[in-house]
Amino acid sequence: MPGMYRALHFSDVHVDLPLGQFPFGTMFNKRFVGFANLALRRRHRFAAAREKLAALAAFARDQQVGALLCTGDFTVLGTHPEYAVAKAAIGDLLALDAPFVTVPGNHDVYLPDTRADDRFNHYFGELLVNDCPDLATEDGWPRVRLLDSKVAAVCVDSARPNPQVWRSSGRIPDAQLERLGAALSDPRLADRFVFVMTHYAPRRRDGTPDTRHHGLDNADELLSVCAGMRGAVLHGHIHHRYSLEAQGVRIFGAGSATDRGREGLWLFECTPQGIRALPGSWNGSGYVLEPSGAIEL
Template sequence: MQPDVEPPPAALRRPLRILHFSDIHLKLNLFHMPLHKWFGKRSIGAVNLMSGRGRRFDEAEEKVAALAGFARRQEVDLVICTGDYTALGLEHELERARRVVAPLMRAPSGFVTVPGNHDIYVTDVVRQRRFLRHFADVLVSDLPDLCSDGPWPLVRLIGDRLAVVAVNSARPNPRPWRSNGRIPEAQLQALERILADRRLDGRFVFVITHYAPLLRDGRPDTPLHGMVNGDEFLAACHGLKRGAILCGHVHRRYHVAVDGVAGGLYCAGTATMAGREGFWLFELDHQGGLRALPGEWDGEGYRVLDPQPAAAGA
């Protein structure tokens, strides 16, 4: 069960604090990978891990524990993760991911998430509903009448100040050279209805998904790596006067302006990749003003840097 979404009394006297992290890619012990999984795209992924990519995430579990400690010290009210907990989406990887991030799920106003492409790596993950099973208790919408594709889009209402709308852009990519994503049309149509729904009136709105519709220079990602219908997604978000888009997938933290979205787009990058660790800590005040604090790993723990200037209308 999700905790009560009403912020605790102390939080009512200060800004609401939201931690956004992504792409922790907990390291996979390939000796635990069943023999029958060493075929197709997973075999290519395993080779990539053995060739060195996996070493960049050697300390991922320890860093997630440190991030949970950081969240407690910062009195974070809500935690958001935009996916890619795993490397290859195996059953035991998702079991472990759920266990490792459990301390972050204990934030007073809960935990909101979407899967990443590595969590839905190939079709058997979807067929066996692995991600949905392991994260079922946090994939519950406060507005279930607006879901159109299983639990998606998922809406969480946090007190009377904030709404989080989670849209799933991850899908299996059996072809080894492709790691792109797509938001189903049914979800895009539902997203437009949600953003126009009066139950969100007066709230700051985070729209979260795994794939980045834009890179830090404002251009779309490549067709083989990015969100193939990113333009349609941005069109559905157009007119969001008090809100922002949160994403992951690209392993660098950045903020970029988005036409028609007051707060723009915040990519959390990766919280655990050696040399690129990053996240965002947001503070939402009582007037709906958003302050975005970029975060980094300093070799011993996580810390926040100077805040990003608030976007107009954010």
């Protein structure tokens, strides 16, 4: 349709790495090996991640998507070989004529060593464009993308290393939240529908906050900052696709695009008349839309 701009939200692709390529001997400490074994038990769920990402690129091309919005968790354990494989696996998506906008997930910054060598930036730095760098904190976030004359994305980084094996929670630094508030009232975004992107879910599918060890520490603060905005919060982390409204904020969780049996995505159709969000899923050979579940914004 003329005048329509489409944005594809997907997440948590957790690209599989052949077991022999995991660098256990060089960079995993003993405590980590124990947990890595547990994490790797779920590998079979993501065994077809690369094939699905190629299919996702075909789907995005067919839909003439104008922007790819990925809310993190490219890897499982945040190791260098996983990053390299994940980067290759999204090659078809990167080759599309559409900006790839993203944030790190907790699995991408799994242990402090990923922060020490700025690993996410090393592999995905070319994607971390900021159209309004004056709005960012010293760490470079939030990152704003002016995607279309009527659409923008503002990315905040909620992921952090969790060396404790029982914990996978996150937090958006206070300074980023403050700047997010400034961005949402900035004249450059005034006439745009804004996708606020972060990895962690502000709410679970049933509307309750996620647990202390798995959730976003300052979910309520994020929702307060976003209250009243013309836009939506996009997240991943919870591997189920859903959408709900909380504290007056529309929230979309893309789930995981590649987790076997529960693959999900959202396609946003943006027109001057409004925004329509279409849920998508995997039918065994490709991604398909479920128009009956459309949400008008």
